[in-house]
Amino acid sequence: GAVVSQHPSWVICKSGTSVKIECRSLDFQATTMFWYRQFPKQSLMLMATSNEGSKATYEQGVEKDKFLINHASLTLSTLTVTSAHPEDSSFYICSASSQEETQYFGPGTRLLVL
């Protein structure tokens, strides 16, 4: 089946620093990748959709200058949380889909901002 990896699986950083999270599709070419955020006991919240080679489309309320997304290849997308603050602490999950449209999720990245 389709495998999506994320790195790192967890990260702790100081307030004000930037954190980069990588999302890779390992055995298929992902034309579209999605970034979600999930707070404890809450549902998935879509942050942005990115297509390879194009600018990401952000959901309403998500600051594009704070959450930088790059989808440079068909197997890699990165999310950079810039100037992270404690309220950015969350579970960040990417998913990837190919022409078949089914989304496969990565294992997620837990971010804790101190």
Added chain:
Amino acid sequence: QKEVEQNSGPLSVPEGAIASLNCTYSDRGSQSFFWYRQYSGKSPELIMFIYSNGDKEDGRFTAQLNKASQYVSLLIRDSQPSDSATYLCAGRGSGAGSYQLTFGKGTKLSVIP
């Protein structure tokens, strides 16, 4: 506004019973539906998807879709304690942004040994 509604649960069933998870959606343009399972602290994993009206079976899982009633369900036969998780229903529409999924808030299932 596209919405997918699920009962939050928890839904408790005894081991070996059938668990029935339900989902309704508001967007009549939705073309396909997906069921994901999410264990606590983990990311969602795909169980199955369904495009056509009727039933689709995969092992112990059966997805049912009724587009006229805008209703999707997932049946889990011979429920096991390892099935205890939150089940997310998601719909995918058509047209612009159609690759996006609209997720329900999930139903928490507890299978009691």
